Amino acid sequence: HEAGPTFSSDDGFFTFKPDGRLVMDFTGTRGSDYDARNLSGSQVNSVRLGAEGTMGKLGYHFEVDFAGNKTSLKEAYLSYATPVFGLPSKFYLGNFLKDLGTEGSSEGVTTPFMLRNAAATVGEPVNSYFGLGGEWKIFGPDWHYSLSVSGNSPAASTTGSETDSVAYLTRAHWNPLKGGDGFLHVGAWYYYEKIGNGVASINNTPAIALDYNGNLAVSASSIADPTQDRGVGYELGGVYRNFWAMGEYGKRTIDSSSVDAVTRHGSSLAAGWMITGEKPGFSSRGGNWQGVHVSDPLTSGGWGAFELAARVDHYDFTGAPRGGKGISYTLGLNWYFNDWSRLMVNYIRWYTDNKVGSYQGPDWGNSLGVRAQVVF
Template identity: 55%
Template sequence: MIHARKAALGAAVAAALAGVSLPALADSKTEAQLRRMIELQAQQIEQQKTQLSAMNQRLSALEHQAAPDASASPAPDPAQVQVAAAVADTRQDDDLAILQAQVAQMATKGTGGDGNVNWRKGGPEFKSADGTFTFHPRGRVLMDFSSTHGSGFDARNVTGTDLASGRLGAEGTYGDVGYKIEADFAGNAVTLKDIYASYETRIGGLPTEFYVGNKLKDRSIDGATGNTTTPFMERNAVASVGGMQSGYFGLGLTTKVYGDNWHASLAVTGDDVGNDSSANDTIAYLARAHWNPVKGSAGFLHVGGWYWYEDLGGDVTSINKTSQVALGWNGEVRVSASSIANPTDDHAWGAELGGVWRSGWAFAETTVRTINSSSEASREQKASSYSAGWLLTGEKPGFSARSGLWSTTKVLNPVTEGGWGAFELLARYDDYDYTDTARGGEGDAWTVGVNWYLNNWSRLMLNVVHWSTNNKVGSYQGQDSGNTVGLRAQVAF
């Protein structure tokens, strides 16, 4: 019986150990076969547990029968002593616990059990045992301090604090289908941002993504990047002036295709979520592409371009573009384009050039937006931006060669692990030109900054902006200039 018990225990342990090796077979088995093997292993383990339980019961009965009678105190039977020793030895080894440990190990590798939890982008990602389902909570807190001085208009010299963004949401996948939903709570108001379903596949051998819902539009480098990864506290002039009347986000269909050193996107969208429902949507058509003609381990060259066209909805009766140039909180420092009445449609194009080399980066963007009207001549609005930066601590710039957008900077020595984090110096020049309109203004801004990345998902930012404006309408007409200092504390996961 003892030999039979040990053989059963050995078979159970071998079955559990065999289950651990399942990940190694993933490359040679189909997903369906792998799932079937996991189910069979689970059944075998349950059978072994049942057999072990039965054996333990029988051995416990033998042990009870072999217990000495205190009154009689007969001489111990050598056979019963051997049985008791086998029972003690078996319980000390606790083979069932070993089996349970093997099952737990399988679960942590995603090959069985109840799934696992990984930490990604500063937050937990929950994954099912077979990897089909994932769920990742998302959130961000961006807290700003801003102070402006030197303006010839006292009303522009303001100091204050602001919650630039407080966002909560989630993203996840169900096989090849993904989803994302985010709500922002800045300005004591709730606004919906990315809310979409996605599908990943391959067309002509190329990775392809489809998005249905409300999504940040793929337009310019800064315009298509979330403000948690842009290197400056505010997006550049091209993102502002070249923006659509329908907004940064649009509810519709977006398709992205990726090659080895390029990407292209197409989108058809309506108004942003929550816009006026009493008139037809503004329908926007958007295309963007980028190419890396040079790409290596040390860096790459980026060339990109984009174009969009809007058929304006009936609720758009005039367009009066104004752009903030003294960071986001100070809404008094703006360049005014003057109002354009009875617009019918508008379109814009943009060009991108730049690259990354080791720990440095430099990019230039330009755009021209044309607005057509039924009551006056077409008007052009122009902007350009030039920026550069260097990571002093040796990190690679957080820019994705795959999508042509700013992404997370990977910190080599995070503060949370006893390091110094990452330090980045940067500078930018922005130019705003609305002078094609009779009463349109112009302005520019020079920005220098320092970023301290504590880890991959948190940073402290300092921006100093020297700005100038020349407006022909509004409360601040004529030449004016000043300086704005901004600080930001950011956590995003």
């Protein structure tokens, strides 16, 4: 089964597939020294409508997210596939998900845990996971390479009164071993970003345990007058039969015109087991997460697929005078009903040590999240 119906004109020239997505989270936190962090609540994490398809050789794809009663433009690009040096290659123009490591380049509905890993979260540039610009990807038999130039992702206003930040990003991966039973994955990414004048400061506070709880975050502390930043990441992992493991490290250095340069580190170590024997969702072609093909779907009378996974994440912002740090241990159980819907349970034992904000000092706690999602 394909995830959703595709419609074609009679001559096959025009194709159209409606895109939709519904992701709901039910979460709770206990054990923090701060009462305001011990919250329970539910949210619609993502609701999307969109379309993708082809008009002859030209591809199009756009999706708009409406979670939180806000409109947020996600994928919005034209693509053109054509061989380069005899190899499959694709060009993108528009707003696309950047090729930022194994998880930054994966849609959030395909990653094995409810939050992206610390390497991507800490390493991402000012203009974030999406960017508006151009990208080129080329695929070899056991590698891929990408190069992109992108400005700000569509911002809160369509009117500019400042020049955009512009990021130059490149990434490659290689499979030194690749066979019927699995593959070894080695990858790296690097970006340079010229930060626009309109960015007066950089102030990241990534969520350390699920998205809902706004009080539960690591405070990187604010960096004033940023001028440029660079990020680098390394990936090492692989898939063997129905097991997978992935380690990723990300580093970001921010230059400022008024304070010293700041370096941040994020790292992640994760492993998983498809209990029901399916191949893990990590792709050897794109070097990212692309979803699990379920052998015996619930919706056809089977039991679906089950996955057990664990991850350790380190957030280190201590390169700045008032930067905090955090650790999270996540245990996840994923129940894939079929190729497009799953139920996730994440238990997170977390630790933050913030130097600024309302929740300073060492704080340990536990969070539990349940996510139901359907994507087509």
